[in-house]
Amino acid sequence: MSSPSIDPVGVDVSAEAIRAALVKGVPGCEATVVENGSPSAQHSLLLDHEHAVEAATFLRDHAEFRLDFCSNVTGVDWPDKEVTEKVKVTKVVDGPDGPKEQQVEETRKTLIPGYLETVYHLFSMEKKHGPVILRLRTANRGEGNHLPSLTPVWRSAEFQEREAFDLFGIVFDGHPDLRRILMWEDFTDHPMRKDYVPPEEDEPVMDDGCAPGSSAEQGAAGQ
Amino acid sequence: MGSEVMEQELKDLKVELSKHGIFTTTLEEVYNWGRKNSVWPLTFGLACCAIEMIATSMARYDIARFGAEVFRPSPRQADLMIVAGTVTKKMAPQVVRLYNQMPEPKYVIAMGACAISGGPFRDGYNVLKGIDRYIPVDVHIPGCPPRPEALLHAFITLQKKIDAQQLRGAGRARHLKAETPSEYPVPDFGSHDLEPTHNDEVFPPRPESPFKVLP
Amino acid sequence: MSGKSMMEESAIGLDEQMGATYGAGRHTLKPDAEHESQILEVAIGPQHPSTHGVFRMDVQLDGERVVRLKPVFGYLHRNHEKIAENAAYLAAIPYTDRLDYLCSMTNNWGYVLAVEKLVGIAVPERTEYIRVIMAELTRFQNHSALVGFLLQDMGASGTPLMYAFREREKILDLFEAVSGARMMCNYLRFGGVRVDCTPEWLEETRQLVGRLPRFVDEFERLLRGNEILMARTQGVGVLPRELAVSAGVTGPMLRASGVNYDIRKVDRYGIYDRFKFRVPLGEHGDVYDRYMMRVLEMRESIAILEQALKEIPDGPVQDPKTKVRGLRPKVGEAYGRIESPKGELGFYLISDGTMNPYRYRVRPPCLINLTILEDMCLGLSVADVVVTLGSVDIVMGEVDR
Ligand code: SF4
Numbered sequence: 001m002s003s004p005s006i007d008p009v010g011v012d013v014s015a016e017a018i019r020a021a022l023v024k025g026v027p028g029c030e031a032t033v034v035e036n037g038s039p040s041a042q043h044s045l046l047l048d049h050e051h052a053v054e055a056a057t058f059l060r061d062h063a064e065f066r067l068d069f070c071s072n073v074t075g076v077d078w079p080d081k082e083v084t085e086k087v088k089v090t091k092v093v094d095g096p097d098g099p100k101e102q103q104v105e106e107t108r109k110t111l112i113p114g115y116l117e118t119v120y121h122l123f124s125m126e127k128k129h130g131p132v133i134l135r136l137r138t139a140n141r142g143e144g145n146h147l148p149s150l151t152p153v154w155r156s157a158e159f160q161e162r163e164a165f166d167l168f169g170i171v172f173d174g175h176p177d178l179r180r181i182l183m184w185e186d187f188t189d190h191p192m193r194k195d196y197v198p199p200e201e202d203e204p205v206m207d208d209g210c211a212p213g214s215s216a217e218q219g220a221a222g223q
Numbered sequence: 224m225g226s227e228v229m230e231q232e233l234k235d236l237k238v239e240l241s242k243h244g245i246f247t248t249t250l251e252e253v254y255n256w257g258r259k260n261s262v263w264p265l266t267f268g269l270a271c272c273a274i275e276m277i278a279t280s281m282a283r284y285d286i287a288r289f290g291a292e293v294f295r296p297s298p299r300q301a302d303l304m305i306v307a308g309t310v311t312k313k314m315a316p317q318v319v320r321l322y323n324q325m326p327e328p329k330y331v332i333a334m335g336a337c338a339i340s341g342g343p344f345r346d347g348y349n350v351l352k353g354i355d356r357y358i359p360v361d362v363h364i365p366g367c368p369p370r371p372e373a374l375l376h377a378f379i380t381l382q383k384k385i386d387a388q389q390l391r392g393a394g395r396a397r398h399l400k401a402e403t404p405s406e407y408p409v410p411d412f413g414s415h416d417l418e419p420t421h422n423d424e425v426f427p428p429r430p431e432s433p434f435k436v437l438p
Numbered sequence: 439m440s441g442k443s444m445m446e447e448s449a450i451g452l453d454e455q456m457g458a459t460y461g462a463g464r465h466t467l468k469p470d471a472e473h474e475s476q477i478l479e480v481a482i483g484p485q486h487p488s489t490h491g492v493f494r495m496d497v498q499l500d501g502e503r504v505v506r507l508k509p510v511f512g513y514l515h516r517n518h519e520k521i522a523e524n525a526a527y528l529a530a531i532p533y534t535d536r537l538d539y540l541c542s543m544t545n546n547w548g549y550v551l552a553v554e555k556l557v558g559i560a561v562p563e564r565t566e567y568i569r570v571i572m573a574e575l576t577r578f579q580n581h582s583a584l585v586g587f588l589l590q591d592m593g594a595s596g597t598p599l600m601y602a603f604r605e606r607e608k609i610l611d612l613f614e615a616v617s618g619a620r621m622m623c624n625y626l627r628f629g630g631v632r633v634d635c636t637p638e639w640l641e642e643t644r645q646l647v648g649r650l651p652r653f654v655d656e657f658e659r660l661l662r663g664n665e666i667l668m669a670r671t672q673g674v675g676v677l678p679r680e681l682a683v684s685a686g687v688t689g690p691m692l693r694a695s696g697v698n699y700d701i702r703k704v705d706r707y708g709i710y711d712r713f714k715f716r717v718p719l720g721e722h723g724d725v726y727d728r729y730m731m732r733v734l735e736m737r738e739s740i741a742i743l744e745q746a747l748k749e750i751p752d753g754p755v756q757d758p759k760t761k762v763r764g765l766r767p768k769v770g771e772a773y774g775r776i777e778s779p780k781g782e783l784g785f786y787l788i789s790d791g792t793m794n795p796y797r798y799r800v801r802p803p804c805l806i807n808l809t810i811l812e813d814m815c816l817g818l819s820v821a822d823v824v825v826t827l828g829s830v831d832i833v834m835g836e837v838d839r
Contacts, residue, residue, distance in 0.1 A: 038770025038789065039558030068683050069699075072773065072784050072801040119786070121773055121801075125683050125697055128704045131773055156686025158809055159511075182512035182838060183349065184313055188414040191348045192520060198348045199416035266487045270514055270835055271539035271621065273491070281603040296487040314492055314513045317484055343533065346524070347517030368621060 011064050013129050015043035021062065026055050034135060044119070044133035049148055052136055053174070056120075056153040059132070065124065067132055070154035072121035075164035077193045079141065080114040114141045116170050120150065120157070138170060141193075149175035167192035251390045258302075259385040260290040262330070262378075265301035267321065270308025272335035272368040279371040289378055298324040303381070305374075306360075309337035309344055310351040312417050316409045322358045323406040327398040330385070332377050333360045336367045343367060356421035358407055359397075477505065480820075484513045488591045488824045491834030495811075495823070502819045507812040511805070514838040522798040527553055527628075527765040530798065535622040537800060538836040540580050543572040543613070544778040546626035551707060552774030552785035557767045559629040559760055566709045567750040568631050571643065572623075573776075574739040574746070575613075578650065579606040580779035581690075581732040581739075584831045585657070588729060591828040592670050598660065605653050608646055615639055628765065630756025640747065647743045654736050671726035675814040675826030678723060685809045689781025690731040691830060695723035701777035712749075713742045728829040766793055780804055780831055800839055804832040 019031045022045075029051040034044045047055055059067045086105050093102045116138045123130030138145045149172035151157045161172045162181040169190035172178055180187065189196055237247050268276060280286045280294065295301040298321045310318055322331070333354055336342030341352035354360065361384060364377040388396040397403050407425065410417040483494030492513035498506040518537065522530040534549045535542035547569055554561065561569075586602030610620045616635055617623040625632050661667055677687070682695040692699055700717045702710040718734035720727030756762075767789040775784035781803025788797035807830050815823045 036770045036772075037768055038556050038772055040555040040770065040772035042771065042773060070686055071688075071775070071782060072786055072799070074786055074797070074799040074801075076788065076797045121784070121786070125699045128699070133773070154686065155681070155684045155809055156806055158685075159805055180512075182313075182515040184412045184512070186412050186414055191517070196348070199420075267485060268491055270491070270516075271536055274539060274621065277599075278603060278607070281607075282600050283604070283607050298485075309514060309516050311513060311515055313515065314484060317513075321485055343536065344516040344518075344521065346521050348520065349512075349515045349517055370620065 011127060011129060013065060013124075013132055015045050015133070018059070018065070018132055019045055021065070022055050022058065025058050025062070026051055029055050031055070042131060042133060044135050046135045046137065049136065052134075052148045053150065053153060056134070056150050059122065060153055064127075065132070066126045067122040067124050067130070069123045069125045069130075070120055070150070070156050071123050071131070072119070073150075073157045073160035073164065074119050075168035075170050075192065076117040076119060077141070077168055078114050078117060079194050081112040083110050083112060084108070085110070115139065116141055116145055116147075116168055118147060118161075118164055118170060145169055146171045146173055148173055149178075151175050166190070169193065254390065255386050255388060258328070259382040261293075262289075262291045262303045262381070262385075263293045263295050263301050264291055264303040264305050265298055265321070265325070266294040266296045267304060268307055269310060269314065270337065272307040272337070275368040275371055276305055276307045276334065276374060279374045284371040284375065286375065286378065289375070289382065291378060298322075299326065301325055302328065303330045303332065305332045305334050306338040306354045307334040309342065310354050311349050312351055313349060313412075315351045315354075315357060315417060316412070318354060319357045319407055319409045323409070327405050328396065329398070329405075330361045330381055331358060332362045332364065332374075332381060334364050334374060334377070335369055336365060339363050339365060351417075356426045357410065358422075359425050476500075481510075482820075482823075483510075488828065490587065490828070490832055493827075493832065493834055493837065495827075497820070497823070499820065504815050504818055504820065504823055507815050507823070509808055509811055511838050514834040516835075516839065518839040519798050519800065523795055526763075526793050527767075527795060528763055530795075531626070532622065532624045534800075535624055536835055537802070537839065538778065538780060538783075538804070538833045539621060540583060540833055541576045541779050542621060542623045543576040543625060544776060545783065546623065547573055547708075548774065548776045548778065548783040549785050550626045550628055551776060552772055552787050553628050553765070553767075555774045556770065556772035556787050556789060557628070557765065560757065561629055561708075562754050562757060563751050564634075564753040565630050565755045567746050568635055568755065569626065569708055570710070570713070570746045571743060571750070572613075572625065574743045575609050575643075577779045578736050578739045578743075579609045580831075581736050582606060582653075582657070585661075585729065585732055588825070588828040589661070589667070591824050592667065598657075601653075601657055601660070605650070612639070612643055612646065615642075627756065628762050629760035630762075634755045640750065643743075644747050647740060647747060650740050650743075651737070654733065654740070658733060667729075668726065670822075670825055671729060671829075672724055673722070674725045674818065674822050675829065676722065676724045677810060677814055681810055681813060682723065686806045687781070687810065688803050688807065689777070689779070689831075690735060691728055691781065691807055693718065694720035694727040694731045696720055701775060701782055705775065707774075707776055713745050715742050725825055725829040732831075764793060766791060771797075775801070778803060780833070780836070781807055800836075802836045802839060804830075804834075804836045805838075808832065808837065 015033045019033055022029050022031045030048040032046045034046050036043050059065050084107055087108050088103050089106050090101055091104045092099050093104070118136050120134040122132040122134065136147050138147055147170055149161055151161055152174060159181060161175055162178060164170045165172060165178055166180040166182050167190055240247055278284060280292055286292050304322060304325065306318065333339050337344060338354050341350050344350045345352055362377045362380050364373050366373050390399065398405065407422055410419060478499045480497050480499060481494060482497060483489040484492040494510040494513065496508045496510055497504050518533055522533055531546060531549060534545040537545045582602040582605055586599035589598040613623050614620045616639055617625040617632065677691070677695050679695045679697060682692050683697060696719055698717060698719055703717060715738045718731055718738065720731055769789060769791045771788040773784060773786045775782050782801065783803055784801030786797070786799040786801065787795050790796040811827065811830065814826050818826065
């Protein structure tokens, strides 16, 4: 009943290596490395929808990677963002001595459309390595909230994808049993989205100063 | 005024008689004595506080000393519901239904911050901010979780409450009044929230809240 | 595993059970020609004495046999993730206590580890030892409570649970002495622990740990070779190895199915590579193996505790330069995981450079271990379903969060 201590096998499972293998092994697969700026340096791979299931199966059955264990599946909400930037433009301005070219600062607003995202953390129970992180992004947060389901590849995604459907409203095509899991059936909202507004309460909620946009947070931002 | 004097005299008489080996009692006293020492709680754990409730029933804290170790799995056989833990909106209708299924006389202890007010999870979209929005509560115990001693204290408080209940007259116990309901309406699942969000009968709207919303 | 050979000769063929699905093995579900059976739908829970909280199973029964089982969740969905996303990094620690409320120390560690990865915080030597001691004490009391609850589900009302809780109370006293709370310890901090342990505390812990093997022996004497226990557990609720891997089952449940995967060995987080301990593995993946796994892990925990208590060095428990309050990690993300008593407890954090996490996700071992509940329970009787569920070791606070 005992076991020898395990040594991780020296297979390169960095996002870059996985991407190279995927592009070679799954024809037509588009995989992009998403950089992660934190000290953890866990970079991830963004997959396209058409080849996601195929790529996942490839990674699971690959003799060297053997990513047979899909540990964590989660949704992330990225709402529409308005980015304001200051740009210098050259414009013709009416001056005292006639029209003249001048550099003017202008604020330009660009709308970055939002999307929903699912993140899969893969490990290998056989080779004891990981994590390899896969990402899938929806077209938008409205009608285009469809993603391919990876439950046929890893059973462990079953409840977690249901949770992402319930709380984020991501529809997984190919999921065997896509129902709400935590909230009740008649519930219509997706409460983990950033723009969810909870129902009105008859008693106010205390403000501990940590909520985004609260008065204390703005004060602390200046420190 | 006169009845109070008489009651004191009766008490003195009882003490005097007991010194001579004669014991007297009233029906009310015997009835309440029997009830308060055999309160059977419902086996009903909701969250973390339930673990402390179990700890209370174990050897170290030994709730059996108070005659309440007989945890009943069925509400039909229980006298006391210890709401031990967070009541979520998804669970609230079931809690009310369980309460309705208990036979009278029945009592409720709200154990822990969550059962009283939502506690640490008060800001959650699926958390009910206190079970007293739907059913009447006899004893509240604060704490997160309350220690087993606190639960025992709540229990003794409940026993005192039972002991003081009258069988007749205007001040008789709740379950003896024909006009007070013994069942309360079960809330429905709405599309955003429970409907209704509270029961006005047990949770009347407060005219002015002591809290202020920060700007 | 004494007593197993006895069972192997009996009618319950263990090998047949390996493929225990609808209609396989001992449970033949051929409809009786004379008595047409009727499918009955029953909801077990959310208020049921053996569902370990507010868990609900919608089962369809053919006579006494389960032909379909769908778990229903959400009765304790307390919006842990949403609340943590609206709070500062530090403010989420007390909430992690309430995830798996039997093991607050390991929950703290999982979260703290993820934040340390996200920010890049080093942990002092002494703290690492304290963390290991706390985690193994937690593991011990969780497993002993689980065995008590499991036997309670089998009808051994009270006695084993009393034994388990007697020992648990002693460990809780230690937790209370060091952190101020019995259950909700809120003890670990980023890059450290909240307060140092006193030498007296360590001495007391040493004494308790010295007594723990006697408790396990006593517990085992009470249960080992008990015929009812074996008849109720051997060959029941079998989880085949491949299914366990594919379904992401972790913790003692996975190892009972024979997969050697313990995150303490694989990731070597903290200082687990310094201790000598063995990873028990099961062969059959049934309830008995899962039960045995807990007992053996309790012994390994004692071994780790003895080593850690001997080697613990002096020193600071927290680097004073580490920022604990008002943390503002750089934009990025991190996934940290530990081996909690229930399985792989992971925390996934995305930072957008502000004071609160942009995304805060808990990977709950209990929820994911329940994925294959239906596969394990098909063809069993309702009483066996209860035992199978008990052996999964769920805590609703973590399943629903
Ligand atoms: S009051 Fe605290 S301990 Fe009790 S259920 Fe609520 S969170 Fe858990």
